Amino acid sequence: DSGVTQTPKHLITATGQRVTLRCSPRSGDLSVYWYQQSLDQGLQFLIQYYNGEERAKGNILERFSAQQFPDLHSELNLSSLELGDSALYFCASSLSGRGGDTEAFFGQGTRLTVV
Amino acid sequence: ELKVEQNPLFLSMQEGKNYTIYCNYSTTSDRLYWYRQDPGKSLESLFVLLSNGAVKQEGRLMASLDTKARLSTLHITAAVHDLSATYFCAGDTGTASKLTFGTGTRLQVTL
Numbered sequence: 001d002s003g004v005t006q007t008p009k010h011l012i013t014a015t016g017q018r019v020t021l022r023c024s025p026r027s028g029d030l031s032v033y034w035y036q037q038s039l040d041q042g043l044q045f046l047i048q049y050y051n052g053e054e055r056a057k058g059n060i061l062e063r064f065s066a067q068q069f070p071d072l073h074s075e076l077n078l079s080s081l082e083l084g085d086s087a088l089y090f091c092a093s094s095l096s097g098r099g100g101d102t103e104a105f106f107g108q109g110t111r112l113t114v115v
Numbered sequence: 116e117l118k119v120e121q122n123p124l125f126l127s128m129q130e131g132k133n134y135t136i137y138c139n140y141s142t143t144s145d146r147l148y149w150y151r152q153d154p155g156k157s158l159e160s161l162f163v164l165l166s167n168g169a170v171k172q173e174g175r176l177m178a179s180l181d182t183k184a185r186l187s188t189l190h191i192t193a194a195v196h197d198l199s200a201t202y203f204c205a206g207d208t209g210t211a212s213k214l215t216f217g218t219g220t221r222l223q224v225t226l
Contacts, residue, residue, distance in 0.1 A: 002157065033213060043203065043216035056213050090158065103148065104214065106158040 003027065004107035006091050012113045018079040021110045025072055025093030031055070032074040033094075033104060034066055038087035049074055050096075081114045088112075117142050117208050121217035128194050129225055136202055136220045138187040144206030147180050147187045148214065152201045161189075161202075194224045 003026035013019055025032050034046040045058035049068035060066075063081075068074040078085060088111050092104040118141040128134050138147070146165055150158040162171045164180035164187060171178050175198065177190045187204055201221045205214040 035214075042218055043205075043214075045213045045215065048213055058213060088155075092158075103146075103160055103163050105160065106150075108157045111155070 002105040002107065004091055004093050004105055006089075006107035006110050008110060009108065010111050010113075012115060013081060015081055015083060015114055017081050017114075018077065019081065019112065021076040021078070021089055021091075021112075023074045023076070023091030023093075023107060025074070025091075026105055029093035029095050029105075030072065031094045031096060031104075032068055032072070033092040034060075034074070034076050035090040035092065035106075036087045037090060037109075038084075041087075043090075046076070078112070083114050086112055086114045117144055117206050117215045119144075119204060119206050119215050119217040121204055121220050123220060124218060125221045125223075127223045127225060128191075130195055131193050133193065134191050136189040136191075136204075136222075138189070138204035138217055140185050140187075140206045140215075142185075142208075143182075144185075144208060144215075146207055148205045148207075149176075149178050149187070149189055150203045150205065152203065152219070154201075158203065191222070194222075196224045196226065198222060199224045 005024040030051045033048045037043045046060040048056040066076045088109045090109045091107045094104045120139045149161040162178040167182040169180045175192045180187045201219045203219045205216045
């Protein structure tokens with residue numbers, strides 16, 4: 001158990017809908033990352049937050065947004081869902097967001113299926 | 116932009132054999148990571164390689180880093196079935212610590 005908690009584990013929803021994925025980082029970690037894993041795109045970085053502020057952005061669609069709250073948990077909001085958004089979404093956390101030798105620990109993921 | 120390539124994509128090997136997975140990256144990466152993923156599961160951190168010449172070993176797995184060649188290797192010694200999984204290497208580019216992953220190597224160890 002990495003200490004990173006993601007909910008829900010599975011989500012099935014229809015096209016056009018909106019969902020929210022939740023992540024609680026390891027105790028003491030200030031940085032949260034979101035990744036998407038799909039068969040065609042592999043593992044892709046979406047976005048990073050550090051202590052409540054957006055730190056880095058990757059290949060995140062405009063339909064997707066995220067935030068990190070004062071208690072450091074994070075939410076990833078996916079809207080106007082399309083079939084191609086079906087994927088495993090991982091959250092990871094690390095102590096800092098500035099590199100160094102801290103490593104990221106991954107949650108169990110949320111499997112999103114859009115039908 | 117950092118790009119990470121792994122090969123092979125798929126590796127079927129017999130128990131007891133040795134093999135190496137290769138990870139090439141395109142530009143300077145501050146750190147090189149190796150992760151293991153079982154089907155439908157999370158990513159488990161195996162190694163973090165910080166500097167040129169770094170070598171780390173855990174059980175039957177040994178990882179090394181050559182920053183001049185922009186190459187990391189994951190060597191498997193005397194494979195056992197429990198090592199069957201997908202292995203990813205990933206690099207990061209410093210200030211943000213976001214990871215760029217390779218395509219993964221699916222390892223299947225057969226009896």
